[in-house]
Structures are given as C-alpha cells and as structure tokens.
Amino acid sequence: MAFLMKSMLSNQVKNLGLGGGGEENKEESTPSDPAAAAGMTREEYEEYQKQMVEEKMERDAAFAQKKAERAVLRVHLREKYRLPKSELDENQIQMAGDDVGLPEDLQKMVAEDQEEEEDKDSILGQLQNIQNMDMDAIKEKAQATFTEMKQAAEQKCSVM
Numbered sequence: 001m002a003f004l005m006k007s008m009l010s011n012q013v014k015n016l017g018l019g020g021g022g023e024e025n026k027e028e029s030t031p032s033d034p035a036a037a038a039g040m041t042r043e044e045y046e047e048y049q050k051q052m053v054e055e056k057m058e059r060d061a062a063f064a065q066k067k068a069e070r071a072v073l074r075v076h077l078r079e080k081y082r083l084p085k086s087e088l089d090e091n092q093i094q095m096a097g098d099d100v101g102l103p104e105d106l107q108k109m110v111a112e113d114q115e116e117e118e119d120k121d122s123i124l125g126q127l128q129n130i131q132n133m134d135m136d137a138i139k140e141k142a143q144a145t146f147t148e149m150k151q152a153a154e155q156k157c158s159v160m
Contacts (some may be wrong), residue, residue, distance in 0.1 A: 064092075064095060064096050065096055065100070067092050067096070068092050068093050068095070068096030068100040069100055069101075069102065069103055069106075070092075071088075071089035071090075071092040071093050071100075072089075072093060072100050072101060072102055073102060073106060074086065074089050075089050075090070075093070076102065076110065
C-alpha cells in the first residue's frame with residue numbers, strides 16, 4: 001500500500017515540474033557529437049567510420065563471392081541431373097562479376113564423381129555390376145512377372 005501511494009504521489013509531483021529535474025540533467029550531459037560520445041577526436045572518428053565502411057564493403061564482396069560459388073555449384077548439379085535452370089542462380093553469378101568457379105575442394109569432388117560415372121559407363125564397369133547382382137531376386141521377379149502375364153492372358157483368351 002505504501003508503495004502504491006509513493007508511486008502515485010511521485011508521478012504527480014513529477015508532472016508538476018517540482019521533482020522532474022533529474023531527467024533533464026541526464027539529457028544535457030550527453031554530448032550531441034558522436035565523436036565526443038565515443039571518446040575520440042573528430043579526425044579519429046572519421047577515420048574509424050571510413051575503416052568501418054571499407055570492412056563492410058569487403059565483407060559484402062566476400063559474401064557475394066560465396067553466393068556466386070554456391071550458385072555455380074547449383075548450376076553444375078542442374079546440368080548434371082538435367083534439371084531446369086534457375087534465373088536466380090544466373091543473376092547471382094552475374095552480380096559477382098568475376099569469373100566465378102567452383103572452390104578447389106568441390107572441383108576435386110566433381111572430378112571424382114565424373115571418374116566414377118565414367119567407370120560405371122565402361123564395359124568393365126557393367127561387367128562388375130553383373131557380378132554384384134542378386135540372381136535369386138532377379139529370378140523371382142522374372143517368375144512373378146511371367147505368372148502375372150500368363151494369368152492376364154488366360155483371362156483375356158478363351159482358348160488357353
């Protein structure tokens with residue numbers, strides 16, 4: 001109850017202008033110059049601002065480069081799997097400006113994938129795939145398919 005009375009009375013006194021001087025002193029004590037607020041001279045503050053702008057530009061350029069590299073990777077994967085092209089990726093690559101390529105580690109991975117695909121496409125790769133096949137499963141599938149075809153033929157043909 002005492003807290004309630006105190007808060008009500010103090011708010012009323014502040015509204016009258018008798019006790020509200022503390023806030024005005026705080027506002028007057030803060031400097032309007034950002035250099036003085038940071039504790040620097042004007043020249044130091046301008047140099048600091050210039051450095052901040054340069055660092056931001058470098059970060060933005062690096063970010064755009066990374067985005068473009070990712071876009072190149074997506075374009076490569078779309079070409080590989082014959083998926084439709086994306087205009088967003090092409091725009092990101094153009095915005096980067098430079099010749100954007102895949103990073104070295106991704107280039108190595110792509111080269112390894114291409115070698116594996118070439119090995120699988122060769123005759124020796126196909127022969128190895130034949131050895132790895134499960135012949136029992138293939139026989140079961142063939143027999144099931146033959147049985148289904150036979151039953152479908154019996155239902156359609158009255159001679160059988």
